[in-house]
Amino acid sequence: xxxxxxxxxxxxxxxxxxxxxSADPAIIFDLGGKFDKSxxxxxxxxxxxxxxxxxxxxxxxxxxxxxQREQALRQLADAGANPIVMTGFAFGDVLNTVAADYPxxxxxxxxxxxxxxxxxxxxxxxxxxxxxxxMLAALASKSGTVGFIGGMDIPLIRKFGCGxxxxxxxxxxxxxxxLNMTGxxxxxWNDPVKxxxxxxxxxxxxxDVIFAAAGGTGxxxxxxxxxxxxxxxxxxxxQNHLHPGKxxxxxxxxxxxxxxxxxxxxxxxxxGITTLDLKAEGVGYALDDNNAALITPEMKAAVDAAAEKIKxxxxxxxxxxxxxxxxxxxx
Amino acid sequence: xxxxxxxxxxxxTLRLATPLLFACLAGLYSERxxxxxxxxxxxxxxxxxxxxxxxxxxxxxxxxALAAIVGSLLFALVHGxxxxxxxxxxxxxxxxxxxxxxxxxxxxxLALFGQGGRTxxxxxxxxxxxxxxPFADALRSVPIIGPLYAxxxxxxxxxxxxxxxxxxxxxxxxxxxxxxxxLRAVGENPASVDTAGVSVARLRFxxxxxxxxxxxxxxxxxxxxxxxxxxxxxxxxxxxxALAALIFAKWRPWHALWACLLFGFFQSLALRPDVLQSVGxxxxxxxxxxxxxxxxxxxxxxxxxxxxxxxxxxxxxxxER
Numbered sequence: 001x002x003x004x005x006x007x008x009x010x011x012x013x014x015x016x017x018x019x020x021x022s023a024d025p026a027i028i029f030d031l032g033g034k035f036d037k038s039x040x041x042x043x044x045x046x047x048x049x050x051x052x053x054x055x056x057x058x059x060x061x062x063x064x065x066x067x068q069r070e071q072a073l074r075q076l077a078d079a080g081a082n083p084i085v086m087t088g089f090a091f092g093d094v095l096n097t098v099a100a101d102y103p104x105x106x107x108x109x110x111x112x113x114x115x116x117x118x119x120x121x122x123x124x125x126x127x128x129x130x131x132x133x134x135m136l137a138a139l140a141s142k143s144g145t146v147g148f149i150g151g152m153d154i155p156l157i158r159k160f161g162c163g164x165x166x167x168x169x170x171x172x173x174x175x176x177x178x179l180n181m182t183g184x185x186x187x188x189w190n191d192p193v194k195x196x197x198x199x200x201x202x203x204x205x206x207x208d209v210i211f212a213a214a215g216g217t218g219x220x221x222x223x224x225x226x227x228x229x230x231x232x233x234x235x236x237x238x239q240n241h242l243h244p245g246k247x248x249x250x251x252x253x254x255x256x257x258x259x260x261x262x263x264x265x266x267x268x269x270x271x272g273i274t275t276l277d278l279k280a281e282g283v284g285y286a287l288d289d290n291n292a293a294l295i296t297p298e299m300k301a302a303v304d305a306a307a308e309k310i311k312x313x314x315x316x317x318x319x320x321x322x323x324x325x326x327x328x329x330x331x
Numbered sequence: 332x333x334x335x336x337x338x339x340x341x342x343x344t345l346r347l348a349t350p351l352l353f354a355c356l357a358g359l360y361s362e363r364x365x366x367x368x369x370x371x372x373x374x375x376x377x378x379x380x381x382x383x384x385x386x387x388x389x390x391x392x393x394x395x396a397l398a399a400i401v402g403s404l405l406f407a408l409v410h411g412x413x414x415x416x417x418x419x420x421x422x423x424x425x426x427x428x429x430x431x432x433x434x435x436x437x438x439x440x441l442a443l444f445g446q447g448g449r450t451x452x453x454x455x456x457x458x459x460x461x462x463x464x465p466f467a468d469a470l471r472s473v474p475i476i477g478p479l480y481a482x483x484x485x486x487x488x489x490x491x492x493x494x495x496x497x498x499x500x501x502x503x504x505x506x507x508x509x510x511x512x513x514l515r516a517v518g519e520n521p522a523s524v525d526t527a528g529v530s531v532a533r534l535r536f537x538x539x540x541x542x543x544x545x546x547x548x549x550x551x552x553x554x555x556x557x558x559x560x561x562x563x564x565x566x567x568x569x570x571x572x573a574l575a576a577l578i579f580a581k582w583r584p585w586h587a588l589w590a591c592l593l594f595g596f597f598q599s600l601a602l603r604p605d606v607l608q609s610v611g612x613x614x615x616x617x618x619x620x621x622x623x624x625x626x627x628x629x630x631x632x633x634x635x636x637x638x639x640x641x642x643x644x645x646x647x648x649x650x651e652r
Contacts, residue, residue: 033563035447180602184617192562193553194602197343201602204339216562223452223559242452 025050025263026059026081028072030088032151032189032215034062039215039236039255043087043110046256050263058263066186069094077102083120083269085262086110087255089156090186095119106269108262110255111156113273121273122258126156126251127163128310129283130211131317132303133233133251134167136285137209138175139299140231140248145176147207149198149221151214152188153181155321158331160213160235160251162320165329170306177329178202182217192220199224199232209233209248222247231294240290248294250286257282279311332606334478340599340606341483345491346557348595350375350566352494353549354573355580355587356501357542363505363582364538365518365643369425370410371546372570373432378403378550380436383450383561384443386457392555395457396490399554400547406432407543415535418647429570437563448563450554459488459556488556490548497545501584514538518641521648531648546570575627581638594623 027047029040047058059081061072073094076084083106086095092112099107099116108120115121137146148164150157161179168175180198182188195217202210203225210225211233212218218235219242225232226243234240234250258276262269276282285303287295309315320326354371361368381402386395406428413424437448444451467485470477505511513534516524521531549569554561576594580586600606601619630638 033447035445035449178605180604181616183620187564187567190563191567193558193565193567196558197347197599197602201339201343201599204336205603205605219449219452219562220558227559 023080023082023267024056024058025266026061026076026084027259028076028084028086028091029060029062030086030090030189031063031066031186034060036190036216036219037237037239037242038218038234039253040087042237042253042255043085043259045237046259047085047263049256050260054264056263066090070098073098074101077105082106082267083108083262083265085259087259088112089154106267106271108258108269110258116271118271120262120269120271122262123273123275124253124255124258124282125275125277125317125319126160126253126283127166127317127319128278129251129253129285130160130163130213131167131170131310132278132285132307133211133249134164134169135171135303135306136167136249136295136299137164137211137231137233138168138171139302140294141172141175141209143206143208144172144174145178145206145208147178147199147202147205147210148180149195149202149210149212149214149217150179150181151183151217152186153184153331155324157181157213158326159320160211161331162326162329163317164211164213165326166317167306169328171302176206178205178207179329179331181331182214189215189217191217192223195220196224200228203228203230211235211251213251234286238286238288240286240288244290245293247291249291252284252286254282254284278307332609334475336603336606338478338482340596340603341479343599343602344592344595345483345487346595347598348591349487349491349494350549350553350557350569351573351576351591351594352498352588353490353545353552354570355576355591356494356497356584357545357549358574358577359501359580359582359584359587360514360538360545361542362577362644363518363641364514364535365521365641365646365648366410366414366535366539367421367425367645368410368539368542369422369574370406370428370432370570371542371573372566372568373425373429374403374406374543374546375550375553375566375570376429376432376436376564377406378547379554379565380440380450380550380561381547382551383453383554384440386453386555387444387450387560390455390457392453392457392459392551395555396548396551399551400544403547403550404540404543407539407546411536411539414647415532415539418649421645421647433564436561440561440563450561453555453559457555458559459490459552461486462489462492488552490552490556493548494552495588498584498588505584510537515641517648518643521643525648525650531650535648572623575623578627578638578640579623579630581630581636582641593626597622 085108089112113121209231212221213235226246231248236253239250378399382395382399385398413419414421464485467481471481517534576590580590
């Protein structure tokens, strides 16, 4: 066992240190994993785009457990990576302590506000994007019942669910919304088996369109929905291509843009809070060849009209995280 | 709660209980022979990865299942070598195998497919099709029993039925055959078996390898039946729940079936919080997730009869001191 530990420790150190040479930007992926086809993969795509355009290189690290967060941040900062971008709210507390120790290093965190002089916080208006896909769900639903499957039960995911519910109710005030969360631990981001079972359970409650805001768990949701012949809605990345013709749309959250911008600004990154909203095209819904047949021109017109109103400030979607309540749904 | 909802719960129960049942029976063989097996989880994971990989590469779900058995057997063999041949600590060997499985499955899948430790989604013949039992459609219109037969009992992947058929088979093997008698004896008092001129090591290896085959099937069912592909850590602790079920069942085959169905029912109930609310119970979902473990602790505490493990369990057999 001791030998095992030593070996594991050595391997981990090696993995952490081998990627670091000079002052490249760095990105840390959260527990869902780099290839979750969703949140983290969007971040990876943004970083890759930057690398391709500039010919630069970046360091990357994938979290394997909760305990690694601080160690990973410090390792990257010690190695001179600048700026260091991290995906996920869970880095908030750790970054708050670590950032002060590295005043010359710039950090960017996505999905969380950390108030330190060298930290840029990027947040999205997920409720606005969710509102739009909620409208699409209600317009596409024949049963009048739609579903929502969240990942870990945190305020951010409730923000998705709340915006979605509001969008559904805006189209069909009598619609029934079935809400489920996958779990209460970070493992809930990567449990496609449970995602698939929740999908079947929601279908049996009448849901015929299901929105998955659950990272890697969503793969199971989309798969089960396609198997069961109902529609699903992807999240973060454009997931329409996973099951062409069976994914109604995807709620886009341009994490890739946030990462790309952070890398591009480099060490001159501007600290403070940046909000990527519908107006800034930070969120939206995906329309491509894979789902063109599912979105009728009427649906598109209705949603685009609502989007214009939101952009103009005429329509305000409730933000769950502003007061931890949701007028359209109970969690 | 109406009848249709109840049926849906039972349907989910059967689906979710099957991997538990395979793993639980695997543990039963192994522990009845005196080899504690905490590595059920790792073997299932290995099986799931092999099944997902080979089913994707060959397009055949049954070749995938075969690969799952081979992969899981490899781990069983290592466990046997460590704990029988070299008389190592069975718990440590099992834990180590779990760690290795957790890492190596992701490593292999990543090296082969480069999708973050997932195997690509399976389609068509690479997935375990659902078996429609005879007369399922004809009987559907019969009240009460018809929907029960057509929706709950019929329409599952083949391995679900194999798992249930394994329960009487295991009972027969353990209690009605010479092999079973010796297997049980070797878990209670290996010295007596040895005195009778039967090889303790060979019997224990047989039990451990049977456990390997069953864990492989559990993994194959998870990757190709329950899901369409392997994903990192996809067994999500089911190996441990199966161990809990084994204790709950007091190491007996029929009780193992009921325990797994009960635990599967809790899991399916956790997916439907609305059902509990409709009958006026407000139970938080995490409590339902934890119920199998709570029940096991209650059983272990001796509140519902006494759970006595096989007496020689965990002890490597030494012929002469």
